[in-house]
Amino acid sequence: MSVRVRFAPSPTGFLHIGSLRTALFxxxxxxxxxGKCILRIEDTDQEREVEGAVESLIEILRWVGITFDEGPxxxxxxxxxxxxxxxxxxxxxxxxxxxxxxxYRCFCTPxxxxxxxxxxxxxxxxxxxxxxxxxxxxxEIEKKLKSGETFVIRQKMPLNGNVIVYDEIRGEIHFDxxxxxxxxxxxxxxxxxxxxANVVDDHLMGITHVxxxxxxxxxxPKNALLYQSFGWEMPKFVHYPVILNKQGGKLxxxxxxxxxxxxxxxxxxxxxxxxxxxxxxWHPKDDxxxxxxxxxxxxxxxxxxxxxxxxxxxxxxxxxxxxxxxRMPTDAxxxxxxxxxxxxxxxxxxxxxxxxxVKSEKVVGRAYLEGIVELExxxxxxxxxxxxxxxxxxxxxxxxxxNILLWKKMTTAEVKENLTGLLKILxxxxxxVWNVHALEGIIGDYIKxxxxxxxxxxxxxxxxLTGRKASPGVFEVAYILGKHETLKRIKRALDLIQ
Ligand code: GLU
Numbered sequence: 001m002s003v004r005v006r007f008a009p010s011p012t013g014f015l016h017i018g019s020l021r022t023a024l025f026x027x028x029x030x031x032x033x034x035g036k037c038i039l040r041i042e043d044t045d046q047e048r049e050v051e052g053a054v055e056s057l058i059e060i061l062r063w064v065g066i067t068f069d070e071g072p073x074x075x076x077x078x079x080x081x082x083x084x085x086x087x088x089x090x091x092x093x094x095x096x097x098x099x100x101x102x103x104y105r106c107f108c109t110p111x112x113x114x115x116x117x118x119x120x121x122x123x124x125x126x127x128x129x130x131x132x133x134x135x136x137x138x139x140e141i142e143k144k145l146k147s148g149e150t151f152v153i154r155q156k157m158p159l160n161g162n163v164i165v166y167d168e169i170r171g172e173i174h175f176d177x178x179x180x181x182x183x184x185x186x187x188x189x190x191x192x193x194x195x196x197a198n199v200v201d202d203h204l205m206g207i208t209h210v211x212x213x214x215x216x217x218x219x220x221p222k223n224a225l226l227y228q229s230f231g232w233e234m235p236k237f238v239h240y241p242v243i244l245n246k247q248g249g250k251l252x253x254x255x256x257x258x259x260x261x262x263x264x265x266x267x268x269x270x271x272x273x274x275x276x277x278x279x280x281x282w283h284p285k286d287d288x289x290x291x292x293x294x295x296x297x298x299x300x301x302x303x304x305x306x307x308x309x310x311x312x313x314x315x316x317x318x319x320x321x322x323x324x325x326x327r328m329p330t331d332a333x334x335x336x337x338x339x340x341x342x343x344x345x346x347x348x349x350x351x352x353x354x355x356x357x358v359k360s361e362k363v364v365g366r367a368y369l370e371g372i373v374e375l376e377x378x379x380x381x382x383x384x385x386x387x388x389x390x391x392x393x394x395x396x397x398x399x400x401x402x403n404i405l406l407w408k409k410m411t412t413a414e415v416k417e418n419l420t421g422l423l424k425i426l427x428x429x430x431x432x433v434w435n436v437h438a439l440e441g442i443i444g445d446y447i448k449x450x451x452x453x454x455x456x457x458x459x460x461x462x463x464x465l466t467g468r469k470a471s472p473g474v475f476e477v478a479y480i481l482g483k484h485e486t487l488k489r490i491k492r493a494l495d496l497i498q
Contacts, residue, residue, distance in 0.1 A: 003035025039071030102229025267383030
């Protein structure tokens, strides 16, 4: 039987990194087995609809590279793929379940349930339904229905014994039936809960492996009993291990720390997120941890998913991101950097190939910008880092404390002297030989001939050109800035140090 798996998120408007891991593993199980990957939107439990949530979910998954064979956006034979569009289907199966004795109508009012729970709390008992309506006679039920009493549908749990379920990763799991609540399957408004809709859909959609996070293990016996009551064959169950932070606690709730959209906006690459998430609970047999999505599609296997908690290590994500950034060709790097440079108002795109430097009005081409981003290629960990790293190139007048022009114990007079000397020799270089090699040679000779210490010349030069104590190579910077701008910046440094 060919594999059919589904990713079944509730649309909240954002994709949690844990859900990305779930989606990814599920997708990889499908792809590595030539199976089908289905997207199902589980929106029955939502208080209110988040507008555009489904679209943005599909969009972010597409950005990551996860695609579906069936789903609300691509259709398929088992649709609709949005649960709120399947209410009639659930109604039919509610009737069937009542007939089969796997569930019952509960007419208890919210007030009674509240009172019951308070009483249980006082008596230090677990708060759960006391099964008052479990054994109503047909006549009693008929009477209540006739008088218009509202009801929920509850699952009829066994009163004792063990429920034994089998997880593909953990093996057998035993649950004491007496701890199971007769929980609600369908609410008073006729809308099913997760527990009901999920099982009905998995069955009707021919799901072969229910793949989900291990926070759902407590639902496992309830699901198994539902399959039993319906007389349906159970799919296999795979619970992915929990993801903890480095301290062993729950992942932070702060959006920026866990939302995939925010990782993308900060300049994390899809390749890095995929590689990172793939290792959250799964390990490749050959220990080679650098894996692209297409490589993962070939080598992923359920058997190598672990049961023990996975650790979310942000440094590791940065490591992967840096690695994938370094592997980008320069044109791709610039393409990724452009939105950040534009958003930071450093440049404006005039057309596909020319850009205006906002502060100076100078118009530059792609090659010029590629030269700039290439300087930081090895260093940046996130694409967004590029803005801070290179913004000095786009300044009209750099702002910095003139004191940082002084290298070690240098005096103002010495700095002035060295910069003035530099200005003179740089001015003599013809623009057509203004390149890194020439600059390096000429400035090197100048330093040597005067017996200067390298730092006493290069340090003030660096600060003049960048306004910073640390920057990419100073010859490269001077080369990219060009003769005119380089001289202008040295003159300004001389003005500032007066
Ligand atoms: N709707 C559930 C969630 O968002 C799906 C769990 C499952 O895959 O069964 O976590």
